[in-house]
Amino acid sequence: EIVVTQSPGTLSLSPGERATLSCRASQSISSSFLAWYQQKPGQAPRLLIYGASNRATGIPDRFSGSGSGTDFTLTINRLEPEDSAVYYCQQYGGSLTFGGGTKVEIK
Amino acid sequence: QVQLQESGPGLVKPSQTLSLTCTVSGGSINTGDYYWSWIRQSPIKGLEWIGYIYYTGNTYYNPSLKSRMTISIDISKSQFSLRLASVTAADTAVYYCARTWISQYYYMDVWGKGTTVTVSS
Numbered sequence: 001e002i003v004v005t006q007s008p009g010t011l012s013l014s015p016g017e018r019a020t021l022s023c024r025a026s027q028s029i030s031s032s033f034l035a036w037y038q039q040k041p042g043q044a045p046r047l048l049i050y051g052a053s054n055r056a057t058g059i060p061d062r063f064s065g066s067g068s069g070t071d072f073t074l075t076i077n078r079l080e081p082e083d084s085a086v087y088y089c090q091q092y093g094g095s096l097t098f099g100g101g102t103k104v105e106i107k
Numbered sequence: 108q109v110q111l112q113e114s115g116p117g118l119v120k121p122s123q124t125l126s127l128t129c130t131v132s133g134g135s136i137n138t139g140d141y142y143w144s145w146i147r148q149s150p151i152k153g154l155e156w157i158g159y160i161y162y163t164g165n166t167y168y169n170p171s172l173k174s175r176m177t178i179s180i181d182i183s184k185s186q187f188s189l190r191l192a193s194v195t196a197a198d199t200a201v202y203y204c205a206r207t208w209i210s211q212y213y214y215m216d217v218w219g220k221g222t223t224v225t226v227s228s
Binding site: 001032033035037043044045046047050051054056057088090092095096097098099100101 | 153154155156169170203205208209211212213214215216218219220221
């Protein structure tokens with residue numbers, strides 16, 4: 001099973017700043033099979049990015065994804081208070097697994 | 108737009124079988140474009156994919172749960188279901204159902220709100 005590790009565990013930033021979230025897979029995966037989700041307290045995860053860099057419907061262009069192989073990044077530009085959430089990456093490499101999440105706090 | 112809603116008992120006794128149903132509304136469950144997934148989330152294990160089913164009935168399970176689980180689909184009711192046998196406290200979690208795109212990409216684009224299941228005597 002491919003293990004997905006996210007870092008940092010928590011990111012505390014001010015509005016307007018940029019957040020850079022990392023997702024590392026224990027084996028190389030196709031970028032087509034990497035997705036990012038946002039989850040707010042008491043809610044289900046919401047799809048942000050699929051195929052490593054494609055924004056889902058309705059997702060602002062402040063959110064962008066990149067990466068390949070084992071290293072992937074979610075970037076959130078111009079942070080807004082509503083971006084406060086936990087962000088998860090998900091991979092498919094024979095089986096589907098999620099990372100442990102990065103909590104983004106807005107000061 | 109498509110909506111998913113989980114339903115089932117919120118409390119299950121240890122060693123019994125957990126049964127949940129997901130009802131799909133606003134769209135067709137027997138579309139060839141999507142699979143239908145179960146995912147759970149607990150503070151200890153985080154988000155964990157359980158398995159998914161295609162409208163034809165083909166299923167794919169998480170290897171760690173495969174021996175205890177069954178996912179089925181009822182197209183006439185626009186529902187798919189999860190049964191997890193011999194539950195323990197480790198199966199306590201929020202259970203989500205989700206629409207899953209599996210072809211060129213793998214992702215879950217529509218989720219239910221989730222239902223909390225507690226395993227306790």
